[in-house]
Every structure is written in C-alpha cells, then in structure tokens.
Amino acid sequence: MNKFRVAIARYRKKTKSLKRAIELAGTFNDLSGTEKVFLKPNIVYWSTAPDFLKYGVITTSRIVEDTIIILKEYGIKDITIGEGIVNSDPKDITTAKHAFEYLGYNKFKKRYGIKVINIMERPFEKVHISEGITLNYNIDSLHSDLIISLPVLKTHSQARVSLSIKNLKGLIDIASRKKCHSADTERDLDFFISRLPKNLPPTVAIIDGIYTNERGPGYDGKMRRSNILITSTDLFSADKVGAKILGHNPLDIPYFVHFSEDNNRPLDFSDVDIVGKTIESVKNYHDYKFPYSDDGLHPIAFDKQGIKGVSFREYDNTTCTYCAIITGIIPLAISYAWEGDPWDDVEIILGKRMNPTPGKKRTILLGQCMFNKHRNNPVINEIIPIKGCPAKVENIVEALHKAGIKVNSEIFENLENIPSFFGLAYKHRFNEFHESFFNENVVDEAVPPIDDIGVSQFFLDSNSNLNTHPKKQAKFEVRFFGLFGEKSTNAIKNIIVEGPHNYEFKFKSQLFDFNNGNGYIVDNLNHGMIRYLAFDRNGYLDDGEYKIIVEYWNDERCYKKRNLQANRKILKDYLEVKDKITYSFEEKPKYLGDPRIFISTKWTPLKNLSGINAYYANFVSEGKTDNINLHDLTFADNIFVNSILIPSYGLNKASTLINTRWKPLKPNTEYTWLTEIYDSNKLSDINISINQPIQYFKTI
Numbered sequence: 262m263n264k265f266r267v268a269i270a271r272y273r274k275k276t277k278s279l280k281r282a283i284e285l286a287g288t289f290n291d292l293s294g295t296e297k298v299f300l301k302p303n304i305v306y307w308s309t310a311p312d313f314l315k316y317g318v319i320t321t322s323r324i325v326e327d328t329i330i331i332l333k334e335y336g337i338k339d340i341t342i343g344e345g346i347v348n349s350d351p352k353d354i355t356t357a358k359h360a361f362e363y364l365g366y367n368k369f370k371k372r373y374g375i376k377v378i379n380i381m382e383r384p385f386e387k388v389h390i391s392e393g394i395t396l397n398y399n400i401d402s403l404h405s406d407l408i409i410s411l412p413v414l415k416t417h418s419q420a421r422v423s424l425s426i427k428n429l430k431g432l433i434d435i436a437s438r439k440k441c442h443s444a445d446t447e448r449d450l451d452f453f454i455s456r457l458p459k460n461l462p463p464t465v466a467i468i469d470g471i472y473t474n475e476r477g478p479g480y481d482g483k484m485r486r487s488n489i490l491i492t493s494t495d496l497f498s499a500d501k502v503g504a505k506i507l508g509h510n511p512l513d514i515p516y517f518v519h520f521s522e523d524n525n526r527p528l529d530f531s532d533v534d535i536v537g538k539t540i541e542s543v544k545n546y547h548d549y550k551f552p553y554s555d556d557g558l559h560p561i562a563f564d565k566q567g568i569k570g571v572s573f574r575e576y577d578n579t580t581c582t583y584c585a586i587i588t589g590i591i592p593l594a595i596s597y598a599w600e601g602d603p604w605d606d607v608e609i610i611l612g613k614r615m616n617p618t619p620g621k622k623r624t625i626l627l628g629q630c631m632f633n634k635h636r637n638n639p640v641i642n643e644i645i646p647i648k649g650c651p652a653k654v655e656n657i658v659e660a661l662h663k664a665g666i667k668v669n670s671e672i673f674e675n676l677e678n679i680p681s682f683f684g685l686a687y688k689h690r691f692n693e694f695h696e697s698f699f700n701e702n703v704v705d706e707a708v709p710p711i712d713d714i715g716v717s718q719f720f721l722d723s724n725s726n727l728n729t730h731p732k733k734q735a736k737f738e739v740r741f742f743g744l745f746g747e748k749s750t751n752a753i754k755n756i757i758v759e760g761p762h763n764y765e766f767k768f769k770s771q772l773f774d775f776n777n778g779n780g781y782i783v784d785n786l787n788h789g790m791i792r793y794l795a796f797d798r799n800g801y802l803d804d805g806e807y808k809i810i811v812e813y814w815n816d817e818r819c820y821k822k823r824n825l826q827a828n829r830k831i832l833k834d835y836l837e838v839k840d841k842i843t844y845s846f847e848e849k850p851k852y853l854g855d856p857r858i859f860i861s862t863k864w865t866p867l868k869n870l871s872g873i874n875a876y877y878a879n880f881v882s883e884g885k886t887d888n889i890n891l892h893d894l895t896f897a898d899n900i901f902v903n904s905i906l907i908p909s910y911g912l913n914k915a916s917t918l919i920n921t922r923w924k925p926l927k928p929n930t931e932y933t934w935l936t937e938i939y940d941s942n943k944l945s946d947i948n949i950s951i952n953q954p955i956q957y958f959k960t961i
C-alpha cells in the first residue's frame with residue numbers, strides 16, 4: 262500500500278523547526294519553483310480590540326512567515342496569502358484589513374514580494390463537490406498550482422477537530438458556508454467538510470500547534486502552549502495524526518468517516534508513515550465539547566451558578582457562523598443577569614433542526630431559520646422570535662427582556678470587548694504566551710509586567726477594631742496578571758511610589774494584613790494571583806502625577822503613572838448621608854430542590870440619598886473578622902474585570918448575589934462582607950475609595 266508521509270516535530274527555533282519537518286515529510290519535494298502557491302492560514306475570528314486573544318485561535322504569523330521563507334528557498338516567487346474572515350457584520354472589510362496589518366502580512370508583502378488578499382473582496386467560482394452539489398470557492402486559490410492549508414491544531418465544538426481539511430472552509434463564500442450547515446441529516450456539516458478538498462488544486466498541510474485550543478474554534482476555548490508542528494502532502498493523513506495527538510480516534514470523527522468512504526481511504530494509520538516525533542510523545546487530550554447538563558438543556562455553568570427557569574440547548578452542527586458567534590454570548594449575558602430568582606420556564610432554540618419542548622411557557626426562536634421552521638408550530642405557547650440572519654443584537658436583547666431575562670444590553674453593544682475578556686486569563690503569562698508569535702513588533706516580556714495600578718485617597722469608615730487606624734489614608738495597589746503563588750514574589754525586588762513635592766512611599770515584601778497595611782496578597786479566589794496593596798496612613802495625597810516603579814530581581818525596571826485628582830464630592834455626600842445607608846442580607850429560599858445557599862447582600866447606594874453616581878464592589882470572606890480576608894475571599898464582585906464586558910458595571914449597584922459558583926457558602930457559618938465605594942470602575946482611574954463599615958451575615 263502506498264503510504265503518505267506525515268512529519269511531527271516540536272517547534273523550537275524560528276524557521277529551522279518547520280524546515281526540518283517539511284524536509285522530513287517531503288511536503289515541498291514536488292515543487293519546481295515556477296508554481297503559484299496559495300497560503301490559507303486560519304483567522305477564524307478577528308477583533309480590533311486591544312489584547313484580543315489569538316493563541317490557539319489564529320495561525321501564528323511565525324509559521325506563516327516561516328512557510329514563506331522556506332517556499333522562497335525552494336525557488337517559489339508567486340505566493341498569495343488569502344483568508345475570508347467572518348464576524349458579526351457581513352459587510353465589514355475593515356476588520357480583515359486590521360487583521361492583516363497586525364499579523365504582519367503587509368510587511369511580508371514588501372519583504373518577500375507576495376500578495377495578500379481578503380477572500381471576501383474577491384470573486385468566487387462554483388466547484389462541484391458531490392453529485393449535484395456545488396460550493397463557491399475563492400478564484401485565486403482555485404487558479405493556484407498548490408494550496409497550503411495552515412490551520413491551528415485545535416478541537417472544535419461542532420466538527421470535533423478542526424485541521425487542514427476543515428480550514429478550507431475559509432475559502433468559500435458566505436452562502437456556501439451557510440449551505441454547509443445544512444439541516445439534512447445525511448448531507449450535513451460533516452458531509453460538506455469531507456468534500457471541501459474535492460476538485461481543488463493539489464493541497465498540502467502544515468498544522469500549527471505552537472498554541473493549541475481545547476473546545477475551539479474560538480477564543481472561548483482553553484489555550485495551551487504545545488509546540489507541535491505537523492506536515493504532509495496529504496491532508497487526510499495529516500489530520501488523522503492531528504486528531505490522534507489531540508486524543509481523538511479518527512473513527513470517531515464523523516467527517517473523517519465520510520472522507521474515508523468517499524475516497525476509499527482507511528481510518529486507521531495503515532496508509533500513514535509517521536516520521537520525526539511519535540504521536541505518543543506529543544499526545545495531549547483536548548476535549549471538544551463544552552460541558553452541558555446531562556439532559557443537554559443548558560451549559561453546566563448554569564448549574565454551577567444555580568440558574569433556573571431557562572434552557573439553552575447544546576447547539577448542533579446546523580448552526581452556522583453568525584448564530585454561532587451569538588451562541589457563546591447569550592449564556593454569558595444570562596449568567597450576568599441572574600439574581601437568584603428563577604425565570605418563567607423559558608426555552609431558547611437555534612440552528613436549523615431543533616424542535617421546541619412542548620409545554621414550555623415561552624420559546625425564543627433564535628435566527629431566521631428557527632423562525633421560518635416554527636413560526637406556526639402549535640406546541641409553542643408563546644413565540645418570541647429573533648428574526649434575521651445575522652440576528653440584530655438589539656432584537657436579541659429585546660427578546661430576552663420580553664422573556665423576563667433582563668440581560669444587560671451593554672454586553673451585546675460591546676461585542677468587540679469579549680475576546681479581550683477571555684484573553685485576560687492568558688495575559689502576561691510571560692513564560693508561555695508570547696504575542697510576538699503574531700506580531701513581530703511586540704517585544705516579549707522577560708519579567709511580569711505591571712497590569713494595573715491604583716493610587717487613590719482612602720476613607721476608612723471602620724466600625725471594628727481597625728478604628729485605631731486613621732480615617733484619612735492613601736491607597737496604592739499594583740496588579741500583576743503574570744505572578745501566581747507566594748514564591749513568585751521573589752521576582753519583585755522593590756515597588757516604590759513617587760509623587761508631587763518629592764513624595765515617596767515604599768511597598769513592603771510581606772504578606773498583607775489590615776494591621777500592617779502594606780504587602781502582597783495571594784488571591785486564592787483567583788488561582789493565587791499576586792497583587793500588592795499598601796496604605797500610607799499619614800493622610801490624603803496631594804493632587805498630581807504619581808508613578809509606581811517596580812524593580813525586578815534582574816534589575817529591570819518598569820513603571821506606570823496616573824494623575825490623581827481628589828474627588829471630594831463623593832466623600833462629602835457620603836459623610837452627609839451615611840447614617841441613612843442601610844445594609845442587609847437575604848438568604849434565598851432553597852428553590853426547586855437546589856440545596857445550596859445563595860445570599861443577596863444589599864445596601865443603599867448614594868444615588869438614592871444624594872443623587873451622586875458612584876461604583877460599588879462587594880467582597881465576602883469566611884469568619885467574623887475586623888475586615889475582609891483578601892487572601893481567601895469567598896466572593897469578590899470584580900468590577901474592574903466585569904467592566905470590560907459591561908462598561909457601566911458597578912454603577913449605582915445596590916445588591917450582589919453571592920452565588921456558589923466558585924466557593925460554596927457553608928451552612929451555619931459566619932461571614933464578613935464589605936462594600937467599597939469608588940468614583941470609577943477602572944482601577945487606574947479611581948481617585949477615592951470609601952471602605953464602608955464592615956457587615957456580617959450568618960448562614961442557616
């Protein structure tokens with residue numbers, strides 16, 4: 262039997278690692294130098310927002326450039342990079358321009374004399390992929406002599422794995438992409454994916470596994486630094502190897518089965534000759550499914566949070582890109598809307614195939630396809646349609662509100678920020694996640710950079726033993742997203758604050774508590790993330806520019822600055838009305854058989870008493886203590902992070918549901934809680950922090 266060679270290599274060095282893999286597999290052996298070559302990277306999504314998460318989502322520019330360099334060495338002159346990015350607005354072409362610029366493709370154009378095209382701005386040509394079935398492919402790829410499919414090594418929530426064959430879907434137009442997500446149970450998405458390479462010019466695979474993605478294809482998966490490269494002249498062989506490395510048997514991938522039947526190819530490895538590393542030596546299981554409840558009616562995250570009264574079915578492979586983009590956002594918006602009171606038996610269905618559950622009170626039909634299918638369905642009590650393809654975000658918000666789910670419209674109005682929100686988990690994890698793989702202008706960090714600073718006046722309105730400390734203080738905070746665990750504080754030698762009139766203050770390298778008022782916090786609610794917090798108890802600060810300088814163990818230094826401008830109005834109002842502020846808590850009834858404890862903490866916002874706007878953040882820790890235990894919080898309403906999704910988050914907030922998603926509340930246990938008042942929900946913009954009197958609750 263003729264065997265297809267597949268090389269597996271570890272990515273170690275720029276260009277050399279890929280070159281070695283290509284030589285081992287003979288990927289470019291048939292090139293004479295005169296061919297037109299078309300490179301198809303995978304840019305499954307793009308956002309112009311800063312810190313947009315690319316690891317495991319997008320092919321690294323390192324591998325794209327290495328491929329060009331190696332092709333040049335083989336004498337290839339005519340090279341085109343082409344991709345068709347889809348986002349929520351089908352007419353948008355500026356996002357693709359931004360992507361190509363950021364990823365360095367325009368530089369490659371000048372440096373190597375190549376072409377870069379946005380497939381969505383180019384003509385398409387019909388290609389027969391099966392009897393009576395055509396798809397519209399980009400003309401440039403069709404008229405090339407060789408296509409190089411450059412996908413990311415990832416699992417995929419619909420297709421199970423997304424590798425070199427699936428990556429070709431980016432060559433077809435929007436109408437063809439929708440066609441692929443057919444409701445037909447035989448000619449379904451898996452059938453279409455398996456036919457994508459049919460009648461294309463010769464196509465080879467270079468799979469980029471520098472970063473891999475569990476539960477891709479998008480930014481809501483779990484990213485890993487894996488340093489794997491796979492290449493072959495045969496897409497199916499490369500993909501079988503890729504799937505196996507991700508822990509999936511080719512037999513279990515439905516589109517592999519279609520491909521195997523259509524091309525008379527085995528699903529095992531009997532026609533594959535693996536060279537370089539073995540599968541076993543690089544294998545790393547990546548799940549493809551987002552966890553759902555056993556009945557498939559809602560994401561497991563709803564269970565963890567205790568959400569009741571709404572079902573959001575696991576989406577099937579008939580859901581195409583536009584609905585799929587929304588699919589990840591609706592559960593997020595629902596989880597932010599949850600206040601502990603069950604909704605009134607609402608079901609949301611989407612895609613092209615789902616049927617409503619009889620007896621539900623309200624059924625939201627998401628997308629034009631669901632509306633067309635069920636507009637007259639008699640089993641639905643109350644239809645709430647979200648028409649359109651793509652569905653308009655304002656219609657989604659309106660429909661959810663109509664169903665009684667008061668989602669915050671800001672989440673949908675700021676879709677651009679969502680990838681940055683997911684990206685926070687990888688930001689400045691400087692040992693593994695290097696932005697320079699996507700943009701050569703980014704200098705990778707050798708030390709954990711400062712992520713955020715706080716410099717504010719601090720008013721301590723204590724009702725506890727902390728009364729011995731002055732009420733008027735200055736508060737400083739430094740956050741490092743890349744430092745985890747107490748040992749990592751060794752990376753920091755000194756932190757110094759410099760301000761107007763020769764002001765200077767030094768942070769101490771010790772565990773923080775409210776008595777020493779100066780040190781680092783090991784935030785166990787946040788995987789042991791380190792932040793430094795210190796109070797200068799000599800009174801308020803003068804207005805002016807403050808600089809926080811961090812000196813690292815290797816003598817590197819960095820700093821961040823901010824301008825402090827005292828916000829006296831909020832403090833004045835607070836002092837005038839503070840006797841009217843009430844604090845209370847309410848334990849939610851253990852409803853619908855959920856034995857867990859949910860508590861709502863409540864307070865009177867200044868808005869209700871003096872009319873002034875302010876932001877409120879709630880913290881809870883176990884035990885009855887003088888102040889919150891910041892090292893071991895039970896709950897923190899992180900307004901700084903949440904405001905990425907909801908820009909006004911925390912504004913005039915009057916309550917918080919302490920849910921059990923992260924750390925369950927224990928029965929018959931005392932807890933300490935605090936609501937701080939700020940004049941901003943951006944740490945670096947806060948001028949005044951008011952530590953309101955500490956409160957307590959005891960669970961039943």
Ligand code: SF4
Pocket residue numbers: 439442579580581582583584585612613627628629630631649650651
């Ligand atoms: S409404 Fe949704 S499922 Fe239907 S074609 Fe549009 S994106 Fe696809």
